[in-house]
Every structure is written in C-alpha cells, then in structure tokens.
Amino acid sequence: MTEGYRDGKPKPIVELQGVGKSYFRDKEPIVVLDNITLDVPEGSYEALMGPSGSGKSTLLNLIAGLDRPTRGTARVAGQDLTRMSDGELARFRSRTMGFIFQAYNLMPVLTAVENVELPLLLTNLSASERRKRAQTALRVVGLEERMGHYPRQLSGGQEQRVAIARAIVNDPTIIVADEPTGDLDRKSADEILALLEKLNKEFKKTILMVTHDPQAAERATVTRRLDKGNLS
Numbered sequence: 001m002t003e004g005y006r007d008g009k010p011k012p013i014v015e016l017q018g019v020g021k022s023y024f025r026d027k028e029p030i031v032v033l034d035n036i037t038l039d040v041p042e043g044s045y046e047a048l049m050g051p052s053g054s055g056k057s058t059l060l061n062l063i064a065g066l067d068r069p070t071r072g073t074a075r076v077a078g079q080d081l082t083r084m085s086d087g088e089l090a091r092f093r094s095r096t097m098g099f100i101f102q103a104y105n106l107m108p109v110l111t112a113v114e115n116v117e118l119p120l121l122l123t124n125l126s127a128s129e130r131r132k133r134a135q136t137a138l139r140v141v142g143l144e145e146r147m148g149h150y151p152r153q154l155s156g157g158q159e160q161r162v163a164i165a166r167a168i169v170n171d172p173t174i175i176v177a178d179e180p181t182g183d184l185d186r187k188s189a190d191e192i193l194a195l196l197e198k199l200n201k202e203f204k205k206t207i208l209m210v211t212h213d214p215q216a217a218e219r220a221t222v223t224r225r226l227d228k229g230n231l232s
C-alpha cells in the first residue's frame, strides 16, 4: 500500500484523536471540548455549526494551530501539532493555513494590494514577486481593479474579498473561515460563499468554515454539528 493511503482512501488532512480543551477558572476546569475525534479528507469543504458557546471557534483554532488542546492528538497536513514548539507552530500556520474571520482585519493605512502582500513580508520573496502574487490573488477574488483602493473605499463584501485574497496569497493547503459572512448582507454573503466554493472546486483547497448561517452551511459538502463539546 502506498504511504499516505489507507484502504485506498486518501489519508485525512485533519486527524483529531480524543481531543479535549478545558479552561481553568479558580482551578476548576471548564470543559469546552470533550473528546473530539474527527477525520477531514483532503479537498473537502466542511461547515461547522452549533449553538453559541458550543466550542466551534475553539475547535477551528486548534485545527489551525492557533491554540493547543489540553489532551489528545491533532495531526494536520501530516504534522503532529501537539508536538510542535511555538515557533514551529507559527511556521506551520504561515505555510499551511489561510485565515478568514468575520472581521476583515485589514490595515486601514494600506491599500488592498499592500494588505494582501502582508503575509509575504515574512518570506524571502522579492518586492516585485510579492506584488505579482498579491495581484494574482486579487484577480482570483475579482478585485484586480481595486488594487490601489484603501479599505474605507471598499464595501464590506469587497473588504472580505481582499481578506480572502490575503488568506490565499501564500497558497495554503487549508482555509479556515470563522463566520466569514457574519457581517454581510445576503447578496455579499452569497458572493463570498461562491468564492469559497471556487477555491474548493477549482483550487482544491480544503475549507473548514464555522457558521450560524444555514444557507452558508448548505453550500458546504459536509455539515458537522457541535453541541456541548461533542461532535455529531
């Protein structure tokens, strides 16, 4: 059998085994995630739903290497995140992950293309190569014409598209999106969802999206539900 394959199926890109996450208040544990076991196949587009406070963002952050589980193991893109140092985790995030949040988090003093270039400042790429890649990412999200615009000159939907361009400029394997349409009207939300679908289908990105929006979840290929720290 070829390495990386099990029963002829591609090895999952996310593998969580018995993952738990607790916070401690006055030495009393508050269990947020109980005992999560999850396989996400490469190339899938999954939505994570569940009541407020059920641990959706916590779970997404563990998968993305932004946080660490209290117990269990998390393998993502072939690497055991639980064994990594903080520096290794930071490198893992910048190489493997693309982040999209509800708040677009664009720098107001930078233009669209400069915002998209930001993650590339951590690489050895030349300034002209950085600019070229940022332009390509803006073309993918349909905003090439708005390259020189500042965030305040863009609509909410356009700002989120710039944020998506910034998330894909490193060519990540996995995109994590936490309520990507939470602040948008229906039409702009639908444009963002169409873009995520394109990134999944055409660019083969694995996408994990936390959402409260049933219409957003419907566009994903798999919907999982989290309730009181357990997945169904």
Ligand SMILES: Nc1ncnc2c1ncn2[C@@H]1O[C@H](COP(=O)(O)OP(=O)(O)OP(=O)(O)O)[C@@H](O)[C@H]1O
Residues within 6 Å of the ligand: 023, 032, 050, 051, 052, 053, 054, 055, 056, 057, 058, 059
């Ligand atoms: N750093 C922290 N310290 C203590 N408790 C925390 C911390 N981060 C999250 N929590 C708690 O963990 C629980 C789950 O939070 P999380 O943000 O993952 O939920 P969620 O399902 O994403 O909620 P929402 O849909 O409202 O965003 C909440 O009760 C929250 O208060």
